Amino acid sequence: MKGVLLVNLGSPDSPTAKDVKPYLDEFLMDERVIDVNKVWRNILVRGIILQTRPKKSAEAYAKIWWEEGSPLIVISERFTEKLRAQTNMPVALGMRYGSMTIKNALQELADKGVDDVLLVPLYPHYAMSSFETVVVKVMEDQRQFFPNMRLTTLQAFYKNPDYIKVLSKLIADELKDFEYDHILFSYHGIPERHIRKSDPTGYHCKIDGSCCKVNSVAHNTCYRHQVYATTEMVKKELGLPEDKVSSSFQSRLAGDPWLKPYTDYEFERFPKEGKKRLAVITPAFVSDCLETLEEIAMEGKKQFLEAGGTDYKHIPCLNDNDAWVGVMAKWVNEWQVTGALPS
Incomplete structure (x- = not known):
């Protein structure tokens, strides 16, 4: 059974x-x-x-x-x-x-x-x-x-068309009444060494901004490639302008380098560049949790507004x-x- x-x-x-x-x-x-x-x-x-x-x-x-x-x-x-x-x-x-x-x-x-x-x-x-x-x-x-x-x-299932469509629909619905300057796809952060450890070839993943775009079996277990692919597919599905969408990584421990750019650094940077109305989505999770509700929805909003932002919207996870x-x-x-x- x-x-x-x-x-x-x-x-x-x-x-x-x-x-x-x-x-x-x-x-x-x-x-x-x-x-x-x-x-x-x-x-x-x-x-x-x-x-x-x-x-x-x-x-x-x-x-x-x-x-x-x-x-x-x-x-x-x-x-x-x-x-x-x-x-x-x-x-x-x-x-x-x-x-x-x-x-x-x-x-x-x-x-x-x-x-x-x-x-x-x-x-x-x-x-x-x-x-x-x-x-x-x-x-x-x-x-x-x-x-x-x-x-x-x-x-x-990061690139499954059904998943991309339902995620895109959620984002579109949440943004209907929100005028934004920028949409940030903030993903859970991991140490760079995890990317290299997960590379079955032992040589493909260089975390240099180019290896994710070169087709490889390593992509099957490459978190960095997969999250960027999700962002790109949603961006294409919704027809979002290239200059209004980016990805970043939240939550990290001190010590070894983690995937960049860091979300908290982006919260500080955007207002200085005139991006004062920000929408944030956290697609590494399908269910809202401590990391999305406290770190991003609460602390992230506080940091962004204190840095000079004016409007901040946290888009919930797919949840139920x-x-x-x-x-x-x-x-x-x-x-x-x-x-x-x-x-």
């Missing part, structure tokens, strides 16, 4: 330092998130970061927490319920980190007789710290606890948008009937 497993990032159980600390520990101790020697990772995370970060992160979570709970969890659950209504397959939701474990989600499917699972990492782009770690964790739990269960993975649910339903139902996956 076939079934669907949706996996998103996860969340602490409450916006308190007590609950944030174990969540951050699990997240930051993931070798695909902070990819250094385990001894050094332990020192960095448990000896340094977790001594101060939980309190600060809890304060940030408290600013965006909903009455129903974590926005990411609530939105993901709403999306799951809507998807269930459009397929006759069992659909389970798990999180890579936190108490809504992947193991429990797999058990939910197994209890319903599912032995053939379509894994859907809820990330449009491939990165070792998001898409890859989800796939690896699901495979580990499947091998250990559900050895007779078959897994098929929906690949990163009915058209987006319809796209996912189309994909999973086609897999159920034909075994084929979208390209």
Whole structure:
């Protein structure tokens, strides 16, 4: 029997330092998130970061927490319920980190007789710290606890025409009543070394502004190429002027260089160039979360306005948008009937 497993990032159980600390520990101790020697990772995370970060992160979570709970969890659950209504397959939701474990989600499917699972990492782009770690964790739990269960993975859908159309429609709808000088596609940041590590050829990715435009098998696992491709495809779909659209990268840790340009630097730069009415979209996520709601919608707006901007609009993620649910339903139902996956 076939079934669907949706996996998103996860969340602490409450916006308190007590609950944030174990969540951050699990997240930051993931070798695909902070990819250094385990001894050094332990020192960095448990000896340094977790001594101060939980309190600060809890304060940030408290600013965006909903009455129903974590926005990411609530939105993901709403999306799951809507998807269930459009397929006759069992659909389970798990999180890579936190108490809504992947193991429990797999058990939910197994209890319903599912032995053939379509894994859907809820990330449009491939990165070792998001898409890859989800796939690896699901495979580990499947091998250990559900050895007779078959897994098929929906690949990163960053350039799928259905996804591009529904993302573009969302952006167009949100911009109907907003006169903008510029649209910024702000993506989650990752260290440059992750790009090189994910390059199967070992030589293609140079992060020099040109390699992303030269066709290569490396693009299948290149986060940088994929996010820029998403921006270009949406820009083409909506007929957006070249000089009014750009991409940047948010969230980073000190140390090694991360993908540039940095979103916070762009917030400072745009007003100085006369771009004082800014719209920001965060397509690395399909569900709004701490990074989109606090870092971009709140702190980003404050920074932009203090730098001289006059109007700022944060465009929400696809969340449980009915058209987006319809796209996912189309994909999973086609897999159920034909075994084929979208390209």
